[in-house]
């Protein structure tokens with residue numbers, strides 16, 4: 778489904794081709810609505826890398842953790858009107874996204890780029906350290922209670 782009105786600033790949303798996936802992006806604030814599965818399609822099919830500066834910015838954000846104001850940054854799902862869950866992408870990326878488990882994801886301005894940068898960074902780490910990591914992140918290995926989200930994320934990169 779597509780949305781016409783931005784969930785954040787009520788500006789007009791337009792169809793935007795992001796690496797081959799059509800998303801709805803607000804033309805005033807840059808926020809984006811992604812239907813279920815579209816984020817996965819983008820991160821899996823992408824060919825362009827984010828510049829190093831974006832990777833740096835993203836990693837700095839990951840170290841800083843969740844900013845407190847994000848806790849109250851809720852928006853309602855445009856389809857079911859439920860408040861979307863505020864989630865830290867890949868558990869500790871520091872990229873805070875809004876998720877409706879049934880319908881899709883809301884990303885504020887630059888969050889899509891931050892997610893891509895985060896994946897770029899870990900993907901290149903993963904290719905360098907595949908051997909060292911493989912024992913810990915092979916499918917079926919026991920996830921620690923705290924690390925399961927990150928392990929799942931790293932596995933998806935290998």
Ligand SMILES: [Zn+2]
Pocket residue numbers: 783784785786787788803804805806807808
């Ligand atoms: Zn907007």
Ligand SMILES: [Zn+2]
Pocket residue numbers: 854855856857858859877878879880881
């Ligand atoms: Zn919904």
